[in-house]
Amino acid sequence: AQKITQTQPGMFVQEKEAVTLDCTYDTSDPSYGLFWYKQPSSGEMIFLIYQGSYDQQNATEGRYSLNFQKARKSANLVISASQLGDSAMYFCAMRDARIKAAGNKLTFGGGTRVLVKP
Amino acid sequence: DTEVTQTPKHLVMGMTNKKSLKCEQHMGHRAMYWYKQKAKKPPELMFVYSYEKLSINESVPSRFSPECPNSSLLNLHLHALQPEDSALYLCASSQVGRLNTEAFFGQGTRLTVV
Numbered sequence: 001a002q003k004i005t006q007t008q009p010g011m012f013v014q015e016k017e018a019v020t021l022d023c024t025y026d027t028s029d030p031s032y033g034l035f036w037y038k039q040p041s042s043g044e045m046i047f048l049i050y051q052g053s054y055d056q057q058n059a060t061e062g063r064y065s066l067n068f069q070k071a072r073k074s075a076n077l078v079i080s081a082s083q084l085g086d087s088a089m090y091f092c093a094m095r096d097a098r099i100k101a102a103g104n105k106l107t108f109g110g111g112t113r114v115l116v117k118p
Numbered sequence: 119d120t121e122v123t124q125t126p127k128h129l130v131m132g133m134t135n136k137k138s139l140k141c142e143q144h145m146g147h148r149a150m151y152w153y154k155q156k157a158k159k160p161p162e163l164m165f166v167y168s169y170e171k172l173s174i175n176e177s178v179p180s181r182f183s184p185e186c187p188n189s190s191l192l193n194l195h196l197h198a199l200q201p202e203d204s205a206l207y208l209c210a211s212s213q214v215g216r217l218n219t220e221a222f223f224g225q226g227t228r229l230t231v232v
Contacts, residue, residue: 033217043206045161045223052218091160095217104149104212105174106221108160 002027004092004109012115013082020067021077021112023092032096034075035106036064039089048090051075082116089113124209124224132232133199139227141192141209150192151221152184153208161208167192168214199231 003026013019025034036048051059051066059066067076079086092109122143131137141150148169153161166174167186175184181203183195192209206228210221 031217035220037223043208043226043228045208045210045221047220047222050218050220104151104168104214104221105163105166106151106210106212107163111158111160 002094002096002107004094004107006090006092006109006112008112009110010113010115012117013079013086015084015116015118016081018078018080019082019114021079021090021092021114022074023076023109024072024074025092025094025109026073027094027096029096032094034066034068035093035095036066036075036077037091037093037108038086039091039111041088045091049077079114082114084116084118087114087116122209122211122222122224124207124227126227127225128228128230130230130232131196131199133201135199136195136197138196139194139207139209139229141194141211141224142190143211143222144190145211145222146189147211147213147222148189149212149214150186151210151212152192152194153210155206155208155226157205165194196229199229201231204230 005024032053034051038046049061049064063080065078089111091111150167152164155161164178165184170186185193206226208226210223212221213219
């Protein structure tokens, strides 16, 4: 069974600084995908970045990057140059290779609340 | 169009009421999902539809009844709910069978059962 762990329930970060959000996962499948989502207070889940288990390079999307350490089963999100609008809940999620059998199931970690201070 | 639209945004219902939540997408996605999210918790999967057929029911009580009338629409029918069912209900959609495809979420329906 899959398990996603986010050990930081909440974090403060100063505006314009970088912040790293931790995510560790456990799966027996060699093929899987890892996702990060942002959830502002409005409720909508916003997709940020994706990392595949066979991707050779760490994913980057604008100010978001992934520090993917496959052997350690970690996929930490780095947000550079934090902005006030980055204040939100952040969720790490996983989909494994049995996507058809599992119904394309996406499993979420417990989330990390980030508050950016001016 | 990369939107998932959920209606209503807010709903207050009594324990004897019957109501429905609606979700619509026009991205051609053939997988659609219902998630339930309590405050300060991650989304919990309730149901998954693949090609308009129910593929996953995560042991959800029968007072929640999903329906997928066509490839663009997903409903969640509610009947005889309990106060503990109050939560944010999120609908999502994605392509089927691709590992790297993200799920697109709607803004959710904030449900309060009184």
